[in-house]
Amino acid sequence: MRTDELITMLARGAGAAPRAPAAARIAPALLVGGVAALALSLSMRSAVPSLLLAEPGMLLKIGYALALAVGGGWLAARLGRPLARTAAPVRVLAATLALIVLLGSAVVALAPDGQRLAQVLGESWRTCARDVLLVSLPALAGALWALRGLAPTRPRAAGAAAGLAGGAVGAVAYAFTCPELSAAFVAVWYTLGVGAAAALGALLGPRLLHW
Numbered sequence: 401m402r403t404d405e406l407i408t409m410l411a412r413g414a415g416a417a418p419r420a421p422a423a424a425r426i427a428p429a430l431l432v433g434g435v436a437a438l439a440l441s442l443s444m445r446s447a448v449p450s451l452l453l454a455e456p457g458m459l460l461k462i463g464y465a466l467a468l469a470v471g472g473g474w475l476a477a478r479l480g481r482p483l484a485r486t487a488a489p490v491r492v493l494a495a496t497l498a499l500i501v502l503l504g505s506a507v508v509a510l511a512p513d514g515q516r517l518a519q520v521l522g523e524s525w526r527t528c529a530r531d532v533l534l535v536s537l538p539a540l541a542g543a544l545w546a547l548r549g550l551a552p553t554r555p556r557a558a559g560a561a562a563g564l565a566g567g568a569v570g571a572v573a574y575a576f577t578c579p580e581l582s583a584a585f586v587a588v589w590y591t592l593g594v595g596a597a598a599a600l601g602a603l604l605g606p607r608l609l610h611w
Contacts, residue, residue: 532593536570557607567597
């Protein structure tokens with residue numbers, strides 16, 4: 401019998417693992433990673449002016465990243481337990497992505513003809529996704545560390561969830577140094593940065609999370 405088959409058989413016989421240990425490991429890891437991400441982001445760029453913090457675009461940007469972080473952390477915690485169901489966090493993530501795409505599309509559609517591309521590109525489209533990925537690395541590392549102490553039976557999916565959560569935490573930190581306020585910009589470049597972190601997590605998951 402192969403090792404993977406034995407793990408699956410034992411997991412099915414044991415039932416779903418308790419929720420609390422998974423959340424108790426992942427949440428603090430993401431919090432510490434978020435503090436490190438903010439410090440890293442502030443070392444790269446200046447903080448946005450305080451007046452921008454109350455702008456609707458700023459609140460939308462931070463809210464979008466926070467929603468992805470919650471959904472990604474929830475999904476990672478579920479994937480850290482054998483046989484845990486993942487439908488609920490996946491629905492939350494899908495709804496979050498659908499909402500930002502809808503808002504971004506509305507911004508582009510309502511903008512004057514000569515300003516539509518500017519709503520998508522802003523002033524920092526060349527560096528945004530890259531920088532989101534860079535500042536997310538501490539949170540990604542923390543989430544992977546947390547999952548190593550659990551029992552993920554789908555290491556690639558668990559790694560992707562860790563990357564998604566870490567990328568979203570990095571996006572929250574980066575938002576405080578990014579003056580872009582367009583929902584269309586956030587929908588494209590923030591999502592690409594978080595997606596890149598999820599892809600990196602998926603690549604590392606089988607190597608770091610395999611039993």
